[in-house]
Amino acid sequence: xxxxxxxxxxxxxxxxxxxxxxxxxxxxxxxxxxxxxxxxxxxxxxxxxxxxxxxxxxxxxxxxxxxxxxxxxxxxxxxxxxxxxxxxxxxxxxxxxxxxxxxxxxxxxxxxxxxxxxxxxxxxxxxxxxxxxxxxxxxxxxxxxxxxxxxxxxxxxxxxxxxxxxxxxxxxxxxxxxxxxxxxxxxxxxxxxxxxxxxxxxx
Numbered sequence: 726x727x728x729x730x731x732x733x734x735x736x737x738x739x740x741x742x743x744x745x746x747x748x749x750x751x752x753x754x755x756x757x758x759x760x761x762x763x764x765x766x767x768x769x770x771x772x773x774x775x776x777x778x779x780x781x782x783x784x785x786x787x788x789x790x791x792x793x794x795x796x797x798x799x800x801x802x803x804x805x806x807x808x809x810x811x812x813x814x815x816x817x818x819x820x821x822x823x824x825x826x827x828x829x830x831x832x833x834x835x836x837x838x839x840x841x842x843x844x845x846x847x848x849x850x851x852x853x854x855x856x857x858x859x860x861x862x863x864x865x866x867x868x869x870x871x872x873x874x875x876x877x878x879x880x881x882x883x884x885x886x887x888x889x890x891x892x893x894x895x896x897x898x899x900x901x902x903x904x905x906x907x908x909x910x911x912x913x914x915x916x917x918x919x920x921x922x923x924x925x926x927x928x
Contacts, residue, residue, distance in 0.1 A: 744782040747772050751793030752800060756833075760790070760840035791850035794837060798855075801833045808864065811871035816878055820918045823865055824889055828914070830861055831893040836901060862890050878922075885921055892917055 741749070750772040754763055765786055769776045783789040805826055809819040841847050869882040878885075 743774075743778070747774070747779060747782060747789065748792045748796050751789055752796035755793055755797045755837050756800070760794070760837045763790070763840075765789075787844065787846045787850055790841070790844070790847045791854055794841070794847070794851050795854045797837060798834050801830060802861075805829055808868070811868055812875050812877070816872055817918055817922060819868070819872075820889070820921065821914055823868065824892065824914050824917060827861055827865070827889065827893040828896060831897040835894070835897045839898070839901065862886065865889060880924075888921055889917070 747768065751763070751768045754768060754771055765779055766776055768789070769779055779786075779789060783792075808826055809822050813819070838848070866882060866886040869878065869885055872878045873880075873882055
């Protein structure tokens with residue numbers, strides 16, 4: 726006889742485990758409410774399980790939150806679509822697409838990370854889950870490095886990466902505070918890309 730399905734999953738049709746259900750539920754709450762006030766009780770109630778059930782599937786709250794944060798990031802990234810491949814189109818258009826992607830990504834995920842600054846254990850575990858090359862910054866650096874190898878750009882790839890990522894951080898993080906700057910618009914994206922490509926040295 727097959728084991729009884731957990732009550733919280735009886736109406737589910739996607740075949741996921743209770744652990745996966747808990748992660749997905751916590752990720753949904755992160756998307757809707759952020760992380761600052763997220764509690765085990767709120768996650769359990771939304772998931773339709775008793776509070777103690779979470780500890781049957783996770784060592785502690787930090788493990789659950791780290792997995793939920795990773796799922797939240799993956800969900801946002803899936804919704805943003807694919808990034809341009811090295812050698813395709815023009816570098817200018819590709820960097821515009823990269824920066825627009827980065828701004829949209831950071832707008833959705835940075836508030837969740839900001840809410841966890843007082844919980845370094847969660848952020849450390851998230852970093853372990855993500856691994857090298859899994860985040861947009863690493864993919865951007867990889868893209869720029871590949872374009873440099875193709876001879877389509879020159880200069881310091883790491884510095885260019887830092888400038889583009891910095892625009893995302895400054896725009897989104899500053900916007901979390903009262904009277905912060907407005908979100909960068911399409912013309913400003915073009916201006917940032919043009920500046921990165923041309924540099925600011927006098928002629």
